[in-house]
Amino acid sequence: MTVRLKPLNDVIFKKLFGEEDSLDFLEGFLTALLGFEVTDLLIESEKLSIENINDKQGILDIKATMSQTNEKINIEVQLSNQHNMIERTLFYWSKLYTENFKKGEDYTTLTKTIAINILNFDMLPINNFHSKYQLFESQEKTLLTELLEIHFIEYPKFKKYTADLNNNLHRWLLFLQEDVPAKTLEEVIEMDKTIAKAESKLKRLSADEETKRMYDLREKFLSDTKTQIxxxxxxxxxxxxxxxxxxxxxxxxxxxxxxxxxxxxxxxxxxx
The missing domain is CATH 1.10.10 (Arc Repressor Mutant, subunit A)
Known part of the structure; x- marks a missing residue:
């Protein structure tokens, strides 16, 4: 029997959501997370290989653009707390925000950029597992701009919740959960056709030798990093x-x- 690989392993997550045949999975997940219908995405494809899976330059992140508005999205999975997540997020957000902006261009051409971080550890001093940050004035709490938006999903907090299968974000997070009970996963798949297709792709990936080799190398790298920390x-x-x-x-x-x-x-x- 083929073992179900961890969906939050960076390699698997990238293959599940960052390839052209996975566009409906990514749009479904983002719709659930952002709270509005996400369509017409363009995925920035970067081919994974044995040589680049441990690269530190964000190659395992998923980058996409909403073709109608040119709004940009970056999704990163971080499994171990290296105590630099906020700084790291702002760094990659700023790179994506200014990407392709040329000297002398009009600043008003810069578009909204959304950073999404899926964390396997608690980081923020709040109870909610899903948090959204924007730029607000400190006293009046008025929004300065919608151009910056940063989301965090903290899995340990989500696991403390009683998941609501009628909530589409809860369904996606259950699908991505490594230790999701088999019965719960079956219910999620029955309720959500897109997640059912994603689970079918995960099964194919779990049976693919090249994918498993990259998966194992990434797991070893993550384990070694955690041991060092x-x-x-x-x-x-x-x-x-x-x-x-x-x-x-x-x-x-x-x-x-x-x-x-x-x-x-x-x-x-x-x-x-």
């Missing part, structure tokens, strides 16, 4: 425990974003 966090925790004898375990855990049990083990090493 956690190693750096443990070193910081050790230094804090050594230098500040009065610092509590809970404070060290909060500062390093490591579990309490790991800090307790480190404390036994450095505070005998």
């Amino acid at each position: 956690n190693g750096e966090k443990r070193e910081i925790a050790k230094k804090l425990l050594k230098k500040y004898k009065a610092m509590s375990i809970s404070d060290v855990a909060e500062m390093t974003d490591l579990p309490i049990d790991q800090i307790e083990r480190l404390e036994r090493e450095v505070r005998p």
